[in-house]
Amino acid sequence: MAQERLAAIAGIHEYPLRVAPGVSSMQIKADSMKKALEDAGLDWGDVDGLYDALDGEGGGGLGLAAYLGIKPRLLDTTQVGGSSYEFHASHALRDIAAGRCNVAVTTYGSTAASQRVPIGTGGMGRGGASWQQNMEAPYGSTLISNYAMVAHRHMHEYGTTTEQLAQISVATRKHAMRNPEAVKAMTDLQFVKVDEISVEDVLESRIIADPLHLLECCMISDGGGAAVFVSPEIARDIKKKPVWIIGAGEATKYRENGGDITTSAGAQSAPAAFAQAGVTPDEIDIAMIYDSFSITVAVMLEDLGFCAKGEVGQFIDDGHLAFDQPGLTLNTDGGGLSSNHPGMRGLFLLLESVRQLRGESTSQVDGAKLAVAHGNGGLLGGTHTGGTVILAAD
Amino acid sequence: MANRPQPSFPEPDTQHFWEGCKEGELRYQTDSDGNVVFYPRGHSTVTGDRDLSWNVSSGLGSVYTYSVVRQNRMPGFQELGAYAVAYIDLDEGFRMMSTIVGVDNPTTGISIGQRVQVEFEEQDGEGAYPIPVFRPV
Numbered sequence: 001m002a003q004e005r006l007a008a009i010a011g012i013h014e015y016p017l018r019v020a021p022g023v024s025s026m027q028i029k030a031d032s033m034k035k036a037l038e039d040a041g042l043d044w045g046d047v048d049g050l051y052d053a054l055d056g057e058g059g060g061g062l063g064l065a066a067y068l069g070i071k072p073r074l075l076d077t078t079q080v081g082g083s084s085y086e087f088h089a090s091h092a093l094r095d096i097a098a099g100r101c102n103v104a105v106t107t108y109g110s111t112a113a114s115q116r117v118p119i120g121t122g123g124m125g126r127g128g129a130s131w132q133q134n135m136e137a138p139y140g141s142t143l144i145s146n147y148a149m150v151a152h153r154h155m156h157e158y159g160t161t162t163e164q165l166a167q168i169s170v171a172t173r174k175h176a177m178r179n180p181e182a183v184k185a186m187t188d189l190q191f192v193k194v195d196e197i198s199v200e201d202v203l204e205s206r207i208i209a210d211p212l213h214l215l216e217c218c219m220i221s222d223g224g225g226a227a228v229f230v231s232p233e234i235a236r237d238i239k240k241k242p243v244w245i246i247g248a249g250e251a252t253k254y255r256e257n258g259g260d261i262t263t264s265a266g267a268q269s270a271p272a273a274f275a276q277a278g279v280t281p282d283e284i285d286i287a288m289i290y291d292s293f294s295i296t297v298a299v300m301l302e303d304l305g306f307c308a309k310g311e312v313g314q315f316i317d318d319g320h321l322a323f324d325q326p327g328l329t330l331n332t333d334g335g336g337l338s339s340n341h342p343g344m345r346g347l348f349l350l351l352e353s354v355r356q357l358r359g360e361s362t363s364q365v366d367g368a369k370l371a372v373a374h375g376n377g378g379l380l381g382g383t384h385t386g387g388t389v390i391l392a393a394d
Numbered sequence: 395m396a397n398r399p400q401p402s403f404p405e406p407d408t409q410h411f412w413e414g415c416k417e418g419e420l421r422y423q424t425d426s427d428g429n430v431v432f433y434p435r436g437h438s439t440v441t442g443d444r445d446l447s448w449n450v451s452s453g454l455g456s457v458y459t460y461s462v463v464r465q466n467r468m469p470g471f472q473e474l475g476a477y478a479v480a481y482i483d484l485d486e487g488f489r490m491m492s493t494i495v496g497v498d499n500p501t502t503g504i505s506i507g508q509r510v511q512v513e514f515e516e517q518d519g520e521g522a523y524p525i526p527v528f529r530p531v
Contacts, residue, residue, distance in 0.1 A: 118467045121465045121466055121467050129401070129402035129403060129404065129405040130405065131405065131407040131408055131433060131434065131435060132433065133401075133402070134401035134402060134405050134407075134408040134412070135401075135408060135411075135433045135434075135490065135491065136491045137399040137401070138398040138399050138400070138401070138525045139398070139479050139491055139492060139493050140398070140463060140466055140468065140470075140471040140474075140477060140479060140493070141463070141479040141491060142463055142465070142466050142468075144461075144463075144465075145461040145463050145479045148461035149459040149460060149461045149479070149480070149481060150459070151461075152459045152460060152461060152506065153458065153459035153506065156459070156506040156507075206464070207462075207464055208464055208465050209461045209462065209463045209464060209465070210461050210462040210464070210476075210501055211461075212461075255481070255489060255491075256489070257430055257432055257483075257487055257488045257489050258483070258487065258489065259489070261458070261459060261481070381459075
């Protein structure tokens with residue numbers, strides 16, 4: 001099936017520091033936008049579309065344009081957690097195809113590490129009165145415990161083991177050690193061991209919320225970045241080869257009476273994205289999956305269709321994931337586990353997909369043609385969103 | 395622990411549920427077609443109609459899944475040792491987040507599928523709402 005090529009990613013930038021004291025999230029956003037435009041060979045004044053996830057001190061589409069000093073003709077403030085940037089790419093495909101804008105940007109800036117934000121272990125339920133807070137706040141659930149409850153159920157239903165989940169952390173760290181910015185990140189964030197890790201290392205790290213160990217949990221960093229989305233006409237004249245957005249899907253899922261906690265919103269968003277792209281999971285070279293925790297990746301590998309529900313343990317044992325192994329390659333930048341997680345990692349999934357499809361990754365897969373970026377926002381096991389974006393090399 | 399975070403009011407969807415806890419009742423809603431609605435709301439999540447009635451659960455159910463939290467930096471929880479957070483599937487067909495009490499070591503004493511019974515844990519402070527928790531049976 002012929003892929004429609006209606007919008008492309010033309011420029012990217014990943015803010016290089018993971019500990020950036022004295023810098024504001026807004027400065028990270030503006031700096032990243034400028035560098036992503038330079039990467040594309042485009043100018044500040046070319047921007048006519050602005051997507052934002054309400055991050056930083058910005059005020060979304062209302063406040064960010066004013067800070068940047070631009071007057072876009074399309075404003076979209078979609079905030080659905082860490083998958084917001086997959087939703088932005090999805091909307092950019094739709095909006096550019098409809099002629100609503102030609103050069104659109106999404107930016108991200110966070111100083112979560114410098115501000116010591118306890119994202120994973122801070123506890124939920126401090127948001128005041130709401131129907132959901134009132135039912136959950138008394139129990140001391142943390143962000144991590146939501147994911148951990150998914151892991152327990154997955155282990156119970158399918159026999160998935162901690163050793164299998166740990167291999168996700170091992171492969172991701174292998175990629176991180178090849179990425180100088182990831183190595184600097186782990187050094188600056190004072191990781192105990194800045195080196196490749198083994199399954200035993202993961203199992204010997206302390207448990208944060210059963211059954212998840214420290215080395216199955218993503219870091220909390222500062223950081224940010226930007227991506228520039230353009231029309232096919234603009235894509236012809238940019239500095240580097242465009243990377244085409246050929247399919248996108250969006251979905252949400254939540255706690256339901258009798259619901260299956262081991263299946264995520266990805267099971268709804270991914271088929272929609274693959275259908276639009278006209279490709280199948282077995283054609284994908286690179287999977288950039290939001291690795292908030294090991295279990296997140298395990299569930300998404302199934303929900304994206306790389307293996308059947310319940311079979312991810314065997315899929316991992318079969319020897320995929322690392323860039324120098326055959327088959328599907330995972331999170332070649334080092335992921336949120338070992339390179340960059342300032343709170344909403346979704347943007348970096350797009351950025352590393354672009355690097356792979358341009359041939360610029362530090363763990364490059366030769367001849368990579370197709371990538372999937374899948375973001376998960378909110379709480380796996382609780383209310384969450386899934387955003388799937390299929391990307392193709394020029 | 396007897397000083398868990400309390401529900402906040404006014405909050406019209408969940409007020410009747412929490413008043414039930416003061417009566418020793420675990421309350422849930424059904425719509426006129428018999429669909430179970432939980433957490434409490436003003437409308438049926440199946441039809442959108444506002445034709446809900448309240449029922450009292452037997453309080454018996456099974457552990458659907460759980461985690462034992464070892465690290466929570468939130469005041470009130472950070473001083474605790476390991477404690478369980480769980481989803482309980484009540485026999486009437488609704489799933490709620492809760493905790494499991496009466497287990498010496500939560501890391502070894504809880505299992506998925508375990509049968510549990512609700513009880514209402516009294517909280518410090520005058521007029522505080524008792525919190526529904528579950529104990530293995």
